[in-house]
Amino acid sequence: MAQTFDVIVIGAGPGGYVAAIRASQLGLKVAIVEREHMGGICLNWGCIPTKAMLRSSEVYHLMHRAKEFGLKADNISYDLDAVVKRSRGVAKQLNSGVGHLMKKNKVTVFMGAATLPAKGKVSVKTDKGTEELEAKNIILATGARARELPGLEADGKRVWTYKHALVPPHMPKKLLVIGSGAIGIEFASFYNTLGADTTVVEVLDRILPVEDAEISAFAEKSFKKQGMKIMAKAMVKKLDRGADKVTAHIEVGGKVETHDFDTVISAVGIVANTEGLGLEALGAKIDRSFVVTDEYCRSGVEGLYVIGDATNGPWLAHKASHEGVMVAELIAGGHPHPVKPEQIAGCTYCHPQVASVGLTEAKAKERGYEVKVGRFPFIGNGKAIALGEPEGMIKTVFDAKTGELLGAHMVGAEVTELIQGYVVGQKLETTEADLMETVFPHPTLSEMMHESVLDAYGRAIHI
Template sequence: MADAFDVVVIGSGPGGYVTAIRASQLGFKVAIVERAELGGICLNWGCIPTKALLKSGEVYEQLDHLKDFGLSVEKRGFDFGAVVERSRKVAAQMNSGVTFLMKKHKIEVVQGSAQLEKGSPAPTVVVGQRKLTAKHVILATGARARTIPAIGLEPDGERVWTYREALVPKAAPKSLVVIGSGAIGMEFASFYRALGADVTVVEMMPRILPVEDEEISKAAHKVFEKRGIKFRAPANVKKLTKTKTGVSLEIEAGGKAETLQADVAIVAVGIVGNVEDLGLEALGVRIEKTHVVTDAHGATGVPGLYAIGDVAGPPWLAHKASHEGVHCIEHIAGLKPTNLTAPIPGCTYTTPQVASVGLTEAQAKEQGLEPKVGRFPFRVNGKAVAAGEPDGLVKTIFDGRTGALIGAHMVGHEVTEMIQGFALAMTLEATEAEIQATVFPHPTMSEAMHEAALDAYGRVLHL
């Protein structure tokens, strides 16, 4: 006898568990299937534990600057095992929080790997000996790190790591090479450099953080170099070989061959969607470049089957997955769903942090817009200077014809906490006049946001 539900969600990451909660709020009988830990990769092996590591690194690195604040300590050091243990405890706490939420909303958690079989009105979900039938099935299976075994970019848990191995190593490496300068690669580069490791980042694109605005990318590059991180960009990875003492990476940069030696290599060259072993091909689900193809509401084309989050394509962000999931289930419920075209901020939690939303300056020009660009550096922001965090800037981009804010980009201390102000402004379709007329509190780093908006129209006050 099959277990009957209104909605079955496969995967309990930020996309899946949020979708399940919203479905329960809407009166659906819900089950969620998870083969590993509740909360998915984000809570257990991604977003949350990495931020715990990064915070430890940030605090430790600040000890180098105590004299600037008139402070001193007798002894400087770290217990790497304790740093990792704290990160795991934070992840466990978040995991228990999701467990509580599932119970609170009366969502049945089914542990195991799911497979889909033909059924009506939606595919049947088979988990071990159980068969779950539902009116609607939502895939939220996420993604995993991409590897390239042909040239040696395959994790072994000792000398070659993905993000997962980098979270729980037995000891801190003295040297490492990071392959890929996206958010994941740069966050681990930032953390291990904070603990004193010799770090080199290899990027195949002409510049690091290639999805960011070019000006912000270059500004971040300079600060990272000041912290001691080395870069090779653009560079092609030819081969990674394990040695007796670590790894040897053969690259080609600037037309010249070079070999990099390190204790460890971290592979951060993108992700692939978790689409295997689900039975998707047999159902006729369309898959392109390891991601499920959907319409604007998450529908796959197979009756009753939807996909959201990382498995449904970029941007690969937890908050995007949650937003898509809420939209999907509200659409299923016949409501006017949340706006799926709302701007999605991107954040990189390095030191300094990088945050952005909307179009880059180059993208605005490519779309035929007439961007008006404003900038304001933190070196003349009172709060930033007082906090000893003068590096970085805020950049705003407005449509020259309408005055609409179409992009905002930042690099600096805690800018990931500031970017939501611009995301809200864009969601509300704010113009330069409304942002300029907004009162920003003093002294705060957010004043740089106001000044950048003023600067776009030649009205900057403190520069």
């Protein structure tokens, strides 16, 4: 006989487990199904372990700059196995934390692979057999995996996905990274800092293509200064694999060039984990692997909601979590606001860091806005100079008619922390006057946020 719940969540990543907790807090009887790792890809193989590894490379980079700070550090080296071990330990700690949260919130956990045989029904194949579950409301949070292009498939030896790059079988000497989105650039930054001769290939006309063009250009200049090679408007057509090398055939400027590497990381996007669940039979609409939903994550199938990487972008953990909360509140009879994609910040943890929220200058103009744009360089900020981080900039885009903050874009030290100030400002419908009248503490990096706003209106003080 089937076990009955108010809500069944499929997938225990940052969308699913948060949805389960919030639904339980609201008094609903909740089950969660996970086929692999509590915490999902983000916690186990994405956001968290990559940040642990990038922190190691950041410290390594700073050790080489010791003399600048009046310090001495000789014979600087690293132990890649130890770097990876620390990263895996961080992921493991958080993984067990999610399990604890499920117990604390009285969420019933089923470890196994789920299918949806009929509306309101979930079948879970576990190690011990098959569990039949029923609920009026099902939240699908199955996430996504690395997209693989024909001929560029990963083998775990010389050609890697992000998973292989997190537990590398060897340290790359000559590395090719295919794709310059957040994942590609973060791994390029990590391995380049540790000494790999790194080349990044991007099919579009610039790296970090979703970012504001000025920020992309600044980041590219900085990466090149660090020794990274960038090939934009280029495409890897095929890979010839040998025992100890990979020959990449790269089309650039209408001609195909061959380059040898010992390691290739493919970071060309994601594919949603939506196949084999029975979604089409239920009537869900699938577009290029992603389930089509409305602003409240409703799939069009009664009682079936889809959140996170299994549905519309941006494909970010924090978006998934907030969608999980929103859907749980909706199911419980609440009236939550929909999650607005343009108010979700994107962060890339390369060196220098990149962060943004809202519209780029180009997108704002495309939408018909008359804009006022402000910029402020890190070199004009006392805290940045004291930190030894004078390279970077903050850019703000305002509606010239209303003073609405349309977008904010940053590159430089700790901008992934700074961006939240503008996120809050947007949420509260802040105008340029509010931001100009806000007193920012001194000396802080955040003062540059103030100056960038002032600059948009011709009032910057320190440039």
